Amino acid sequence: MRLDQIGELALLDWIRKKAGDGGSGNKRPLLGIGDDAAAFKLAAGKTALASSDMMVEGVHFDLAYFTPYQLGFKIVSVNASDIYAMGGVPLMAFFSLAAPPDTKAVFIKKMFEGVFDALALYGARLSGGDLTASPPGVKKGLVLDMCVIGEAGRIVKRRGAKAGDGVYVTGPLGDSACGLALLREIARPVALESGGLRPGGVVRLRRGTLRWDVIRPLVARHLMPVAKRPPGLAVPTAMLDISDGLLLDVSRLCKESGVGVKIYEDRIPVSAQMRQAAPALGLDPLELAKSGGEDYELLYTARRKDGGEKGGILIGEVIPSGRYMVDALGKMKRFKAEGYKHF
């Protein structure tokens, strides 16, 4: 059945029923889908947070290697990550989708299953949105937009880093960009959510073969990233999520905080899998780790004595001004913000 055959109302009924329990255990909405607006209370004394992100076919993703389930999962993670990056927790999501009228209903349902599974992971609930036809006359016309609302006790801004603070990240960088490069070679969807490639198998690439257990975490990071919660033990002075690459995102933190930074190149965490896969693609692991986007690890600053190390990996320190990369020999070199531009 195609969307124009099953009809919008039947699909909306299905979504509304699925959203009703959602499996997240989140009982916060006073009123969910089905009225003009969703209604909810904040916990006493909490601050509300909200953020939105759009994903466009042919710009942010390609159905040559994305399953609809993964798209649904990813747009939730991308938005949840923004809420975690403020020190909050996501509560409610509003999901708007434009799809070509000949899209199969099962495709849309798979996408919503990805949305529901990711929301359950973060304890949030689908509370509204919109469903419409794409601009006519386009073959690759999927447009996903999500707004996530959350709440926080103490919010952590991009502004707040002070000279002397340590600079930390919550995990290895560059995996997502390396995963994307792999997917472009593989050129077909990897259905991780239903088993995907066989665990024992290998994948043939132009420059050699890679084992599936090397590839899996890299493509998973690109297809189904999981948003990181802030480290429990550290008290970040400033924080953001790495969506556009370390160099660009650390530059944003510096700009907002009015500080500079020194990053120690050999401290930037790189996964064993990425170190193995990148050369097979003709790519430099360190470059991927410095400029590759969409890892959705958190980047934060904290006073060294506050135990930032316990939740993150120290990669540098905040200095009064200037942005420098320090190589393994101790040589300092200025760097510029480099990242992804949509236009």
Place this chain on the structure above:
Amino acid sequence: MRLDQIGELALLDWIRKKAGDGGSGNKRPLLGIGDDAAAFKLAAGKTALASSDMMVEGVHFDLAYFTPYQLGFKIVSVNASDIYAMGGVPLMAFFSLAAPPDTKAVFIKKMFEGVFDALALYGARLSGGDLTASPPGVKKGLVLDMCVIGEAGRIVKRRGAKAGDGVYVTGPLGDSACGLALLREIARPVALESGGLRPGGVVRLRRGTLRWDVIRPLVARHLMPVAKRPPGLAVPTAMLDISDGLLLDVSRLCKESGVGVKIYEDRIPVSAQMRQAAPALGLDPLELAKSGGEDYELLYTARRKDGGEKGGILIGEVIPSGRYMVDALGKMKRFKAEGYKHF
């Protein structure tokens, strides 16, 4: 300058600056655009409300007769209307836009000016969003999505109407659908925001001419609808906004409330302008008033003694079950929900 020439960052800086003051006088955001998420507090004891709506080129609008300013204005009104329809007030808006890379920067700026002016009208503030390229290979590729967050003391749901309640609307119906039909004949933008057609002029249509002062409020209702605030004196038992036409929306209210309705055909308010313009288009004013969408008037039920009349126009009454239209001769006829389908 085109978007791909001016660059995303320059445009985002302009938007961020404009959003900073916004002119709405709304000081609620603790943190606006520029961090991972916006942050804000709710007033003590209030319930949060949120809703989102998407507008797609070639599906919801045509640039043959919409200016970018009007699109920006309209998407705010459409969303603000959902918040008012719950008895709340809008506070913050998150606006995501996909546009073809060759879109002129001045076009995007005009659109945001429409957004800012409408937000100022409703006392709300732009607090976030996303800006990206449209799906490639499409000429008419604008996709606008907005999520508006508001707050309310007592929320008014679609559920709550009781047999015996009066059924009220806040203003004339069908103007927007009639305005759309006019715009399809006129087939060019009517720049209401900068004067538009001359006050004394006439417009030639296939079936005759109409004076500009007749046409103006009708096309304005379609291009730049203004969301209605709930009537101050009435205490609605149930409420929604009329976005998909009276018959469909009153049916939704009935379904959620588990009641029926009698609508008195000759009480449905029709503007003098619409009564004059519809025949010139070969259309029946009453049909437009019953099934035309996008008026963004409020439809509510209230106990007769609670003075619903003071803020709205009585058009019928709630009955235990069944949906009936009563004509001028008192003859009752069942009606079905009829409205717009996107697929």
